[in-house]
Amino acid sequence: MRNMSRKILMIASLCLSVTACSGSSSAPTTTTPTSTTTSSTTSTTTTTTTTTIPVAPEISSPSETVPVIKTEGRKTAGPCVDVGVVDYCVWGTRPVDKTITNSRSVEFASVIEQGFTSMSDSMETVQMEFESRVIGKFIEATEATDPNAICMQVSIASFQGLPLSTMSYTDKDGTGVRQRITMPVVNALIPGAKHSLKIQKGPACTAHDLSVMVAMSSQYKYPSKYGTLKIDGRKSTGSLWALID
Numbered sequence: 195m196r197n198m199s200r201k202i203l204m205i206a207s208l209c210l211s212v213t214a215c216s217g218s219s220s221a222p223t224t225t226t227p228t229s230t231t232t233s234s235t236t237s238t239t240t241t242t243t244t245t246t247i248p249v250a251p252e253i254s255s256p257s258e259t260v261p262v263i264k265t266e267g268r269k270t271a272g273p274c275v276d277v278g279v280v281d282y283c284v285w286g287t288r289p290v291d292k293t294i295t296n297s298r299s300v301e302f303a304s305v306i307e308q309g310f311t312s313m314s315d316s317m318e319t320v321q322m323e324f325e326s327r328v329i330g331k332f333i334e335a336t337e338a339t340d341p342n343a344i345c346m347q348v349s350i351a352s353f354q355g356l357p358l359s360t361m362s363y364t365d366k367d368g369t370g371v372r373q374r375i376t377m378p379v380v381n382a383l384i385p386g387a388k389h390s391l392k393i394q395k396g397p398a399c400t401a402h403d404l405s406v407m408v409a410m411s412s413q414y415k416y417p418s419k420y421g422t423l424k425i426d427g428r429k430s431t432g433s434l435w436a437l438i439d
Contacts, residue, residue, distance in 0.1 A: 269296070269413045273321055273437050281317055281383065282310040282391070282438040284416050286409040296411035297435065299325065301403055302425050305394040308434035309353070309421030312383035320348055320391060321376045321437040325405045330367035332375055339364060344396030346404070350381045353388035365399065388421060391436060408432035 270277075272285035286297035300306075324332070324346075335344055339362070349360040359381040383389060395404060408423065409415050409432055416433035423430040 269411075271414075272435075277437065277439075279313055280437060280439040281312045281314055282308075282416065282421075282436060284409050284414065284433045285435050285437065286407070286411065286414045288407070296414045297407050297409045298432070299405045300408045300425060300430075300432070301405040302393075303395075304400075304426055305392065306406060306426070306434065307393075307424045308391045308416075308436060309388060309423070310391065310416065310438065311388050311420040312385055314383060315385055316380075316382050317350070317438055318378065318380050319376050319437075319439055320350075320379045321374065321439075322348075322393070323372070323374045323407050323435055325370075325372040326403050327370040328368065328402045329371075329399055329404060330365045330369045331371060331373060332363040333366050335362040335364055342397045345399040345402075346396055347392075347394045348377050348379060349392045349394070350379055351390045351392055353390065355390075357392075358382075358389075362396065390421075391434070391438060407435035409435060 270283065270285060271287050274283040274285040277283055287295055289295045289298065329345060332346060343364050344362045345365040346363045347360055348363075350358045352358060359379050361377050361379050363377075393406065395402075408430065414433070415431075423432055423434055
């Protein structure tokens with residue numbers, strides 16, 4: 195009986211313990227997940243590119259200082275009197291009875307070359323005097339002219355020696371004459387730049403005499419700093435009679 199009471203008491207105690215444990219349990223916790231929504235806004239930027247096509251600058255002649263070559267008091271003669279502004283003009287007076295004057299006759303074997311500084315952007319003619327005991331009147335050569343029939347060539351060249359334009363001549367009759375001729379040598383020039391006038395014998399007149407006039411007086415000569423004279427490759431102190439316009 196005592197054992198039965200003890201068992202009942204133990205069972206009752208056990209039940210109380212279970213109930214106490216159940217009462218002390220905390221209420222279930224419900225966790226609600228938090229959803230974070232990120233809104234991303236995409237901004238589209240339109241860029242307009244303007245392409246400017248460059249305009250080519252105007253092409254102009256090299257800037258050069260045009261010298262004042264015709265100084266006050268310089269003497270002139272022949273076609274150079276009151277000629278105005280030209281690219282080159284030297285002309286004196288011929289000796290009379292071999293009297294020494296401002297100029298002399300010069301015979302050249304192959305080539306004569308006069309340097310000059312241009313005063314304008316173009317030229318059209320070259321005027322000169324020639325004299326020979328056997329060469330007759332100069333006649334302009336044509337495309338049909340035999341190259342071996344060329345007696346004389348006149349050309350304009352750059353300061354570096356590059357030919358810019360050339361005129362060729364044959365001779366007529368074979369009778370020596372003194373002649374003044376105007377040769378159409380058309381060419382573009384650079385104002386203030388140095389050029390050269392070149393006279394050269396052709397195959398037909400290599401063995402013939404040919405003379406030009408050269409000014410020797412300082413009052414008639416071309417200023418050497420603007421151009422000098424060469425006769426058959428040798429430098430001369432004179433200046434070639436010529437009008438370049």
